[in-house]
Amino acid sequence: MLTKETFNHALRNLLQNPESSNFLLAVSGGADSMVLLQLFNSSRLKFQVAHVNYHLRGEDSNADQDLVRNFCSENNIPFHLYEVSDKDQKPENSIQNWARNLRYDFFRKIQKDENLEYLVTAHHLNDQLETFLINLSKASGIKGLSGIPANENQILRPLLNFTKDAIYAFAKENQLEFREDLSNKKNNYLRNFIRNEIAPKLFETNENFLQNFAKSLNFLDQTKQFVEEKIQEIEKELISEKDHIFYINKAKFSEQNSLTKFEILRKFGFHDEIEIGKIFNAEKGKTFHSGEFQLMIDRENFVLMKTSSNENVLLENREEIIIAESLSSIKNHEISLSKYISAEQQMQWLFDEEKLTFPLKIRKKKSGDLIFPIGMIGKKTVAKFFKDEKIPILAQQKIWLLCNGNDEILGIIPLRQDRRFSADQNAQSKIKIKF
Numbered sequence: 001m002l003t004k005e006t007f008n009h010a011l012r013n014l015l016q017n018p019e020s021s022n023f024l025l026a027v028s029g030g031a032d033s034m035v036l037l038q039l040f041n042s043s044r045l046k047f048q049v050a051h052v053n054y055h056l057r058g059e060d061s062n063a064d065q066d067l068v069r070n071f072c073s074e075n076n077i078p079f080h081l082y083e084v085s086d087k088d089q090k091p092e093n094s095i096q097n098w099a100r101n102l103r104y105d106f107f108r109k110i111q112k113d114e115n116l117e118y119l120v121t122a123h124h125l126n127d128q129l130e131t132f133l134i135n136l137s138k139a140s141g142i143k144g145l146s147g148i149p150a151n152e153n154q155i156l157r158p159l160l161n162f163t164k165d166a167i168y169a170f171a172k173e174n175q176l177e178f179r180e181d182l183s184n185k186k187n188n189y190l191r192n193f194i195r196n197e198i199a200p201k202l203f204e205t206n207e208n209f210l211q212n213f214a215k216s217l218n219f220l221d222q223t224k225q226f227v228e229e230k231i232q233e234i235e236k237e238l239i240s241e242k243d244h245i246f247y248i249n250k251a252k253f254s255e256q257n258s259l260t261k262f263e264i265l266r267k268f269g270f271h272d273e274i275e276i277g278k279i280f281n282a283e284k285g286k287t288f289h290s291g292e293f294q295l296m297i298d299r300e301n302f303v304l305m306k307t308s309s310n311e312n313v314l315l316e317n318r319e320e321i322i323i324a325e326s327l328s329s330i331k332n333h334e335i336s337l338s339k340y341i342s343a344e345q346q347m348q349w350l351f352d353e354e355k356l357t358f359p360l361k362i363r364k365k366k367s368g369d370l371i372f373p374i375g376m377i378g379k380k381t382v383a384k385f386f387k388d389e390k391i392p393i394l395a396q397q398k399i400w401l402l403c404n405g406n407d408e409i410l411g412i413i414p415l416r417q418d419r420r421f422s423a424d425q426n427a428q429s430k431i432k433i434k435f
Contacts, residue, residue, distance in 0.1 A: 002166040007039045011158040014151045023047035024116040029064035032122035034178040035167050041075055048078040050110055052103045055084055064179050082106045123157045125210055126164040130194045146224040147217045163210050231263050248302040268293040268304050296394040303394040320363040337435040347414050353429040355421045357405035371409045374419040
């Protein structure tokens with residue numbers, strides 16, 4: 001049963017002292033959000049209201065806006081409105097995702113401008129069931145099946161344990177005006193189909209179906225927390241990080257069960273079970289991409305690197321960059337490569353000007369590249385140098401070679417300079433290259 005008292009109890013389970021916080025309520029004008037608005041108002045909490053008019057339902061959309069605005073005006077509640085216009089570029093498909101992103105951007109902006117700690121939404125137990133069934137159909141793992149979180153990322157959902165019927169009963173008892181979105185009656189979206197066709201059939205199987213479902217969700221959430229703790233323990237054994245690159249021990253990781261593999265790789269953006277299976281069967285050198293990370297199969301590790309910004313991607317994808325067309329283009333006998341290369345500490349190499357041929361350039365490794373490393377006898381292929389230095393394959397792709405006009409290696413940046421072109425004490429004129 002939803003009452004002011006049961007609501008305040010639910011809110012205090014999420015937040016110890018709600019009286020000391022400032023809230024932003026997302027209010028559409030439907031029964032759920034209008035009941036939430038009334039409960040916050042009668043509880044005398046400090047809050048403001050945000051409403052988005054998408055103008056998707058003509059005068060009905062305007063009537064929703066008027067209802068929320070009038071309630072706020074009558075009760076001296078700060079009201080924020082966003083009216084969608086042509087500049088928002090509504091897509092032909094994926095309208096639900098577009099609308100969600102638009103309103104949450106709007107909400108976050110208000111929170112920042114008004115210094116409101118928490119966003120509050122009116123999701124309820126029926127929403128939980130719909131989300132559970134959607135996630136069940138997507139094989140989303142235990143995280144998806146444990147439901148919508150009641151308190152996550154400064155978003156509170158204090159009505160999550162109350163049914164839609166309880167919300168309607170509260171609205172009726174308090175003679176609360178609200179508006180129904182008739183578009184929810186159409187089965188053109190999966191959520192609507194589940195709400196209108198699937199959920200009613202489930203309710204017929206057991207009069208306490210939703211209450212039992214809530215208990216099951218609680219068990220699932222506890223199971224999720226237990227699993228997450230165990231996964232974290234396993235991650236500490238499997239994963240190491242250096243210079244923002246993650247290394248997962250391939251042999252030990254392959255011994256883990258499917259759930260552990262899925263949950264760990266999910267954190268790097270890999271969600272597809274078939275794709276994950278391919279990762280464990282792939283040969284050395286194979287690369288996989290999620291939206292967030294690039295994963296490469298190395299000899300002993302799965303090597304993961306966060307996807308670079310667009311600017312860095314453009315730079316990394318270039319095979320060759322001229323850094324000095326001629327000797328006259330070098331000012332004060334010094335070249336800085338900081339625009340292209342970042343090193344943990346500032347370094348510099350000195351070259352004998354008479355030994356250099358132009359143009360000077362940096363490029364990525366080619367087959368057969370040779371280097372005569374300073375401090376070593378003889379020569380090596382660059383590939384053999386990388387192997388001896390235990391440079392992971394993914395890291396090798398990011399390393400630049402400094403070369404002369406004859407395409408000979410002047411150095412592997414920042415690892416080793418080539419001794420053939422370095423400046424010794426007899427050099428008449430020296431060129432300094434810094435990075």
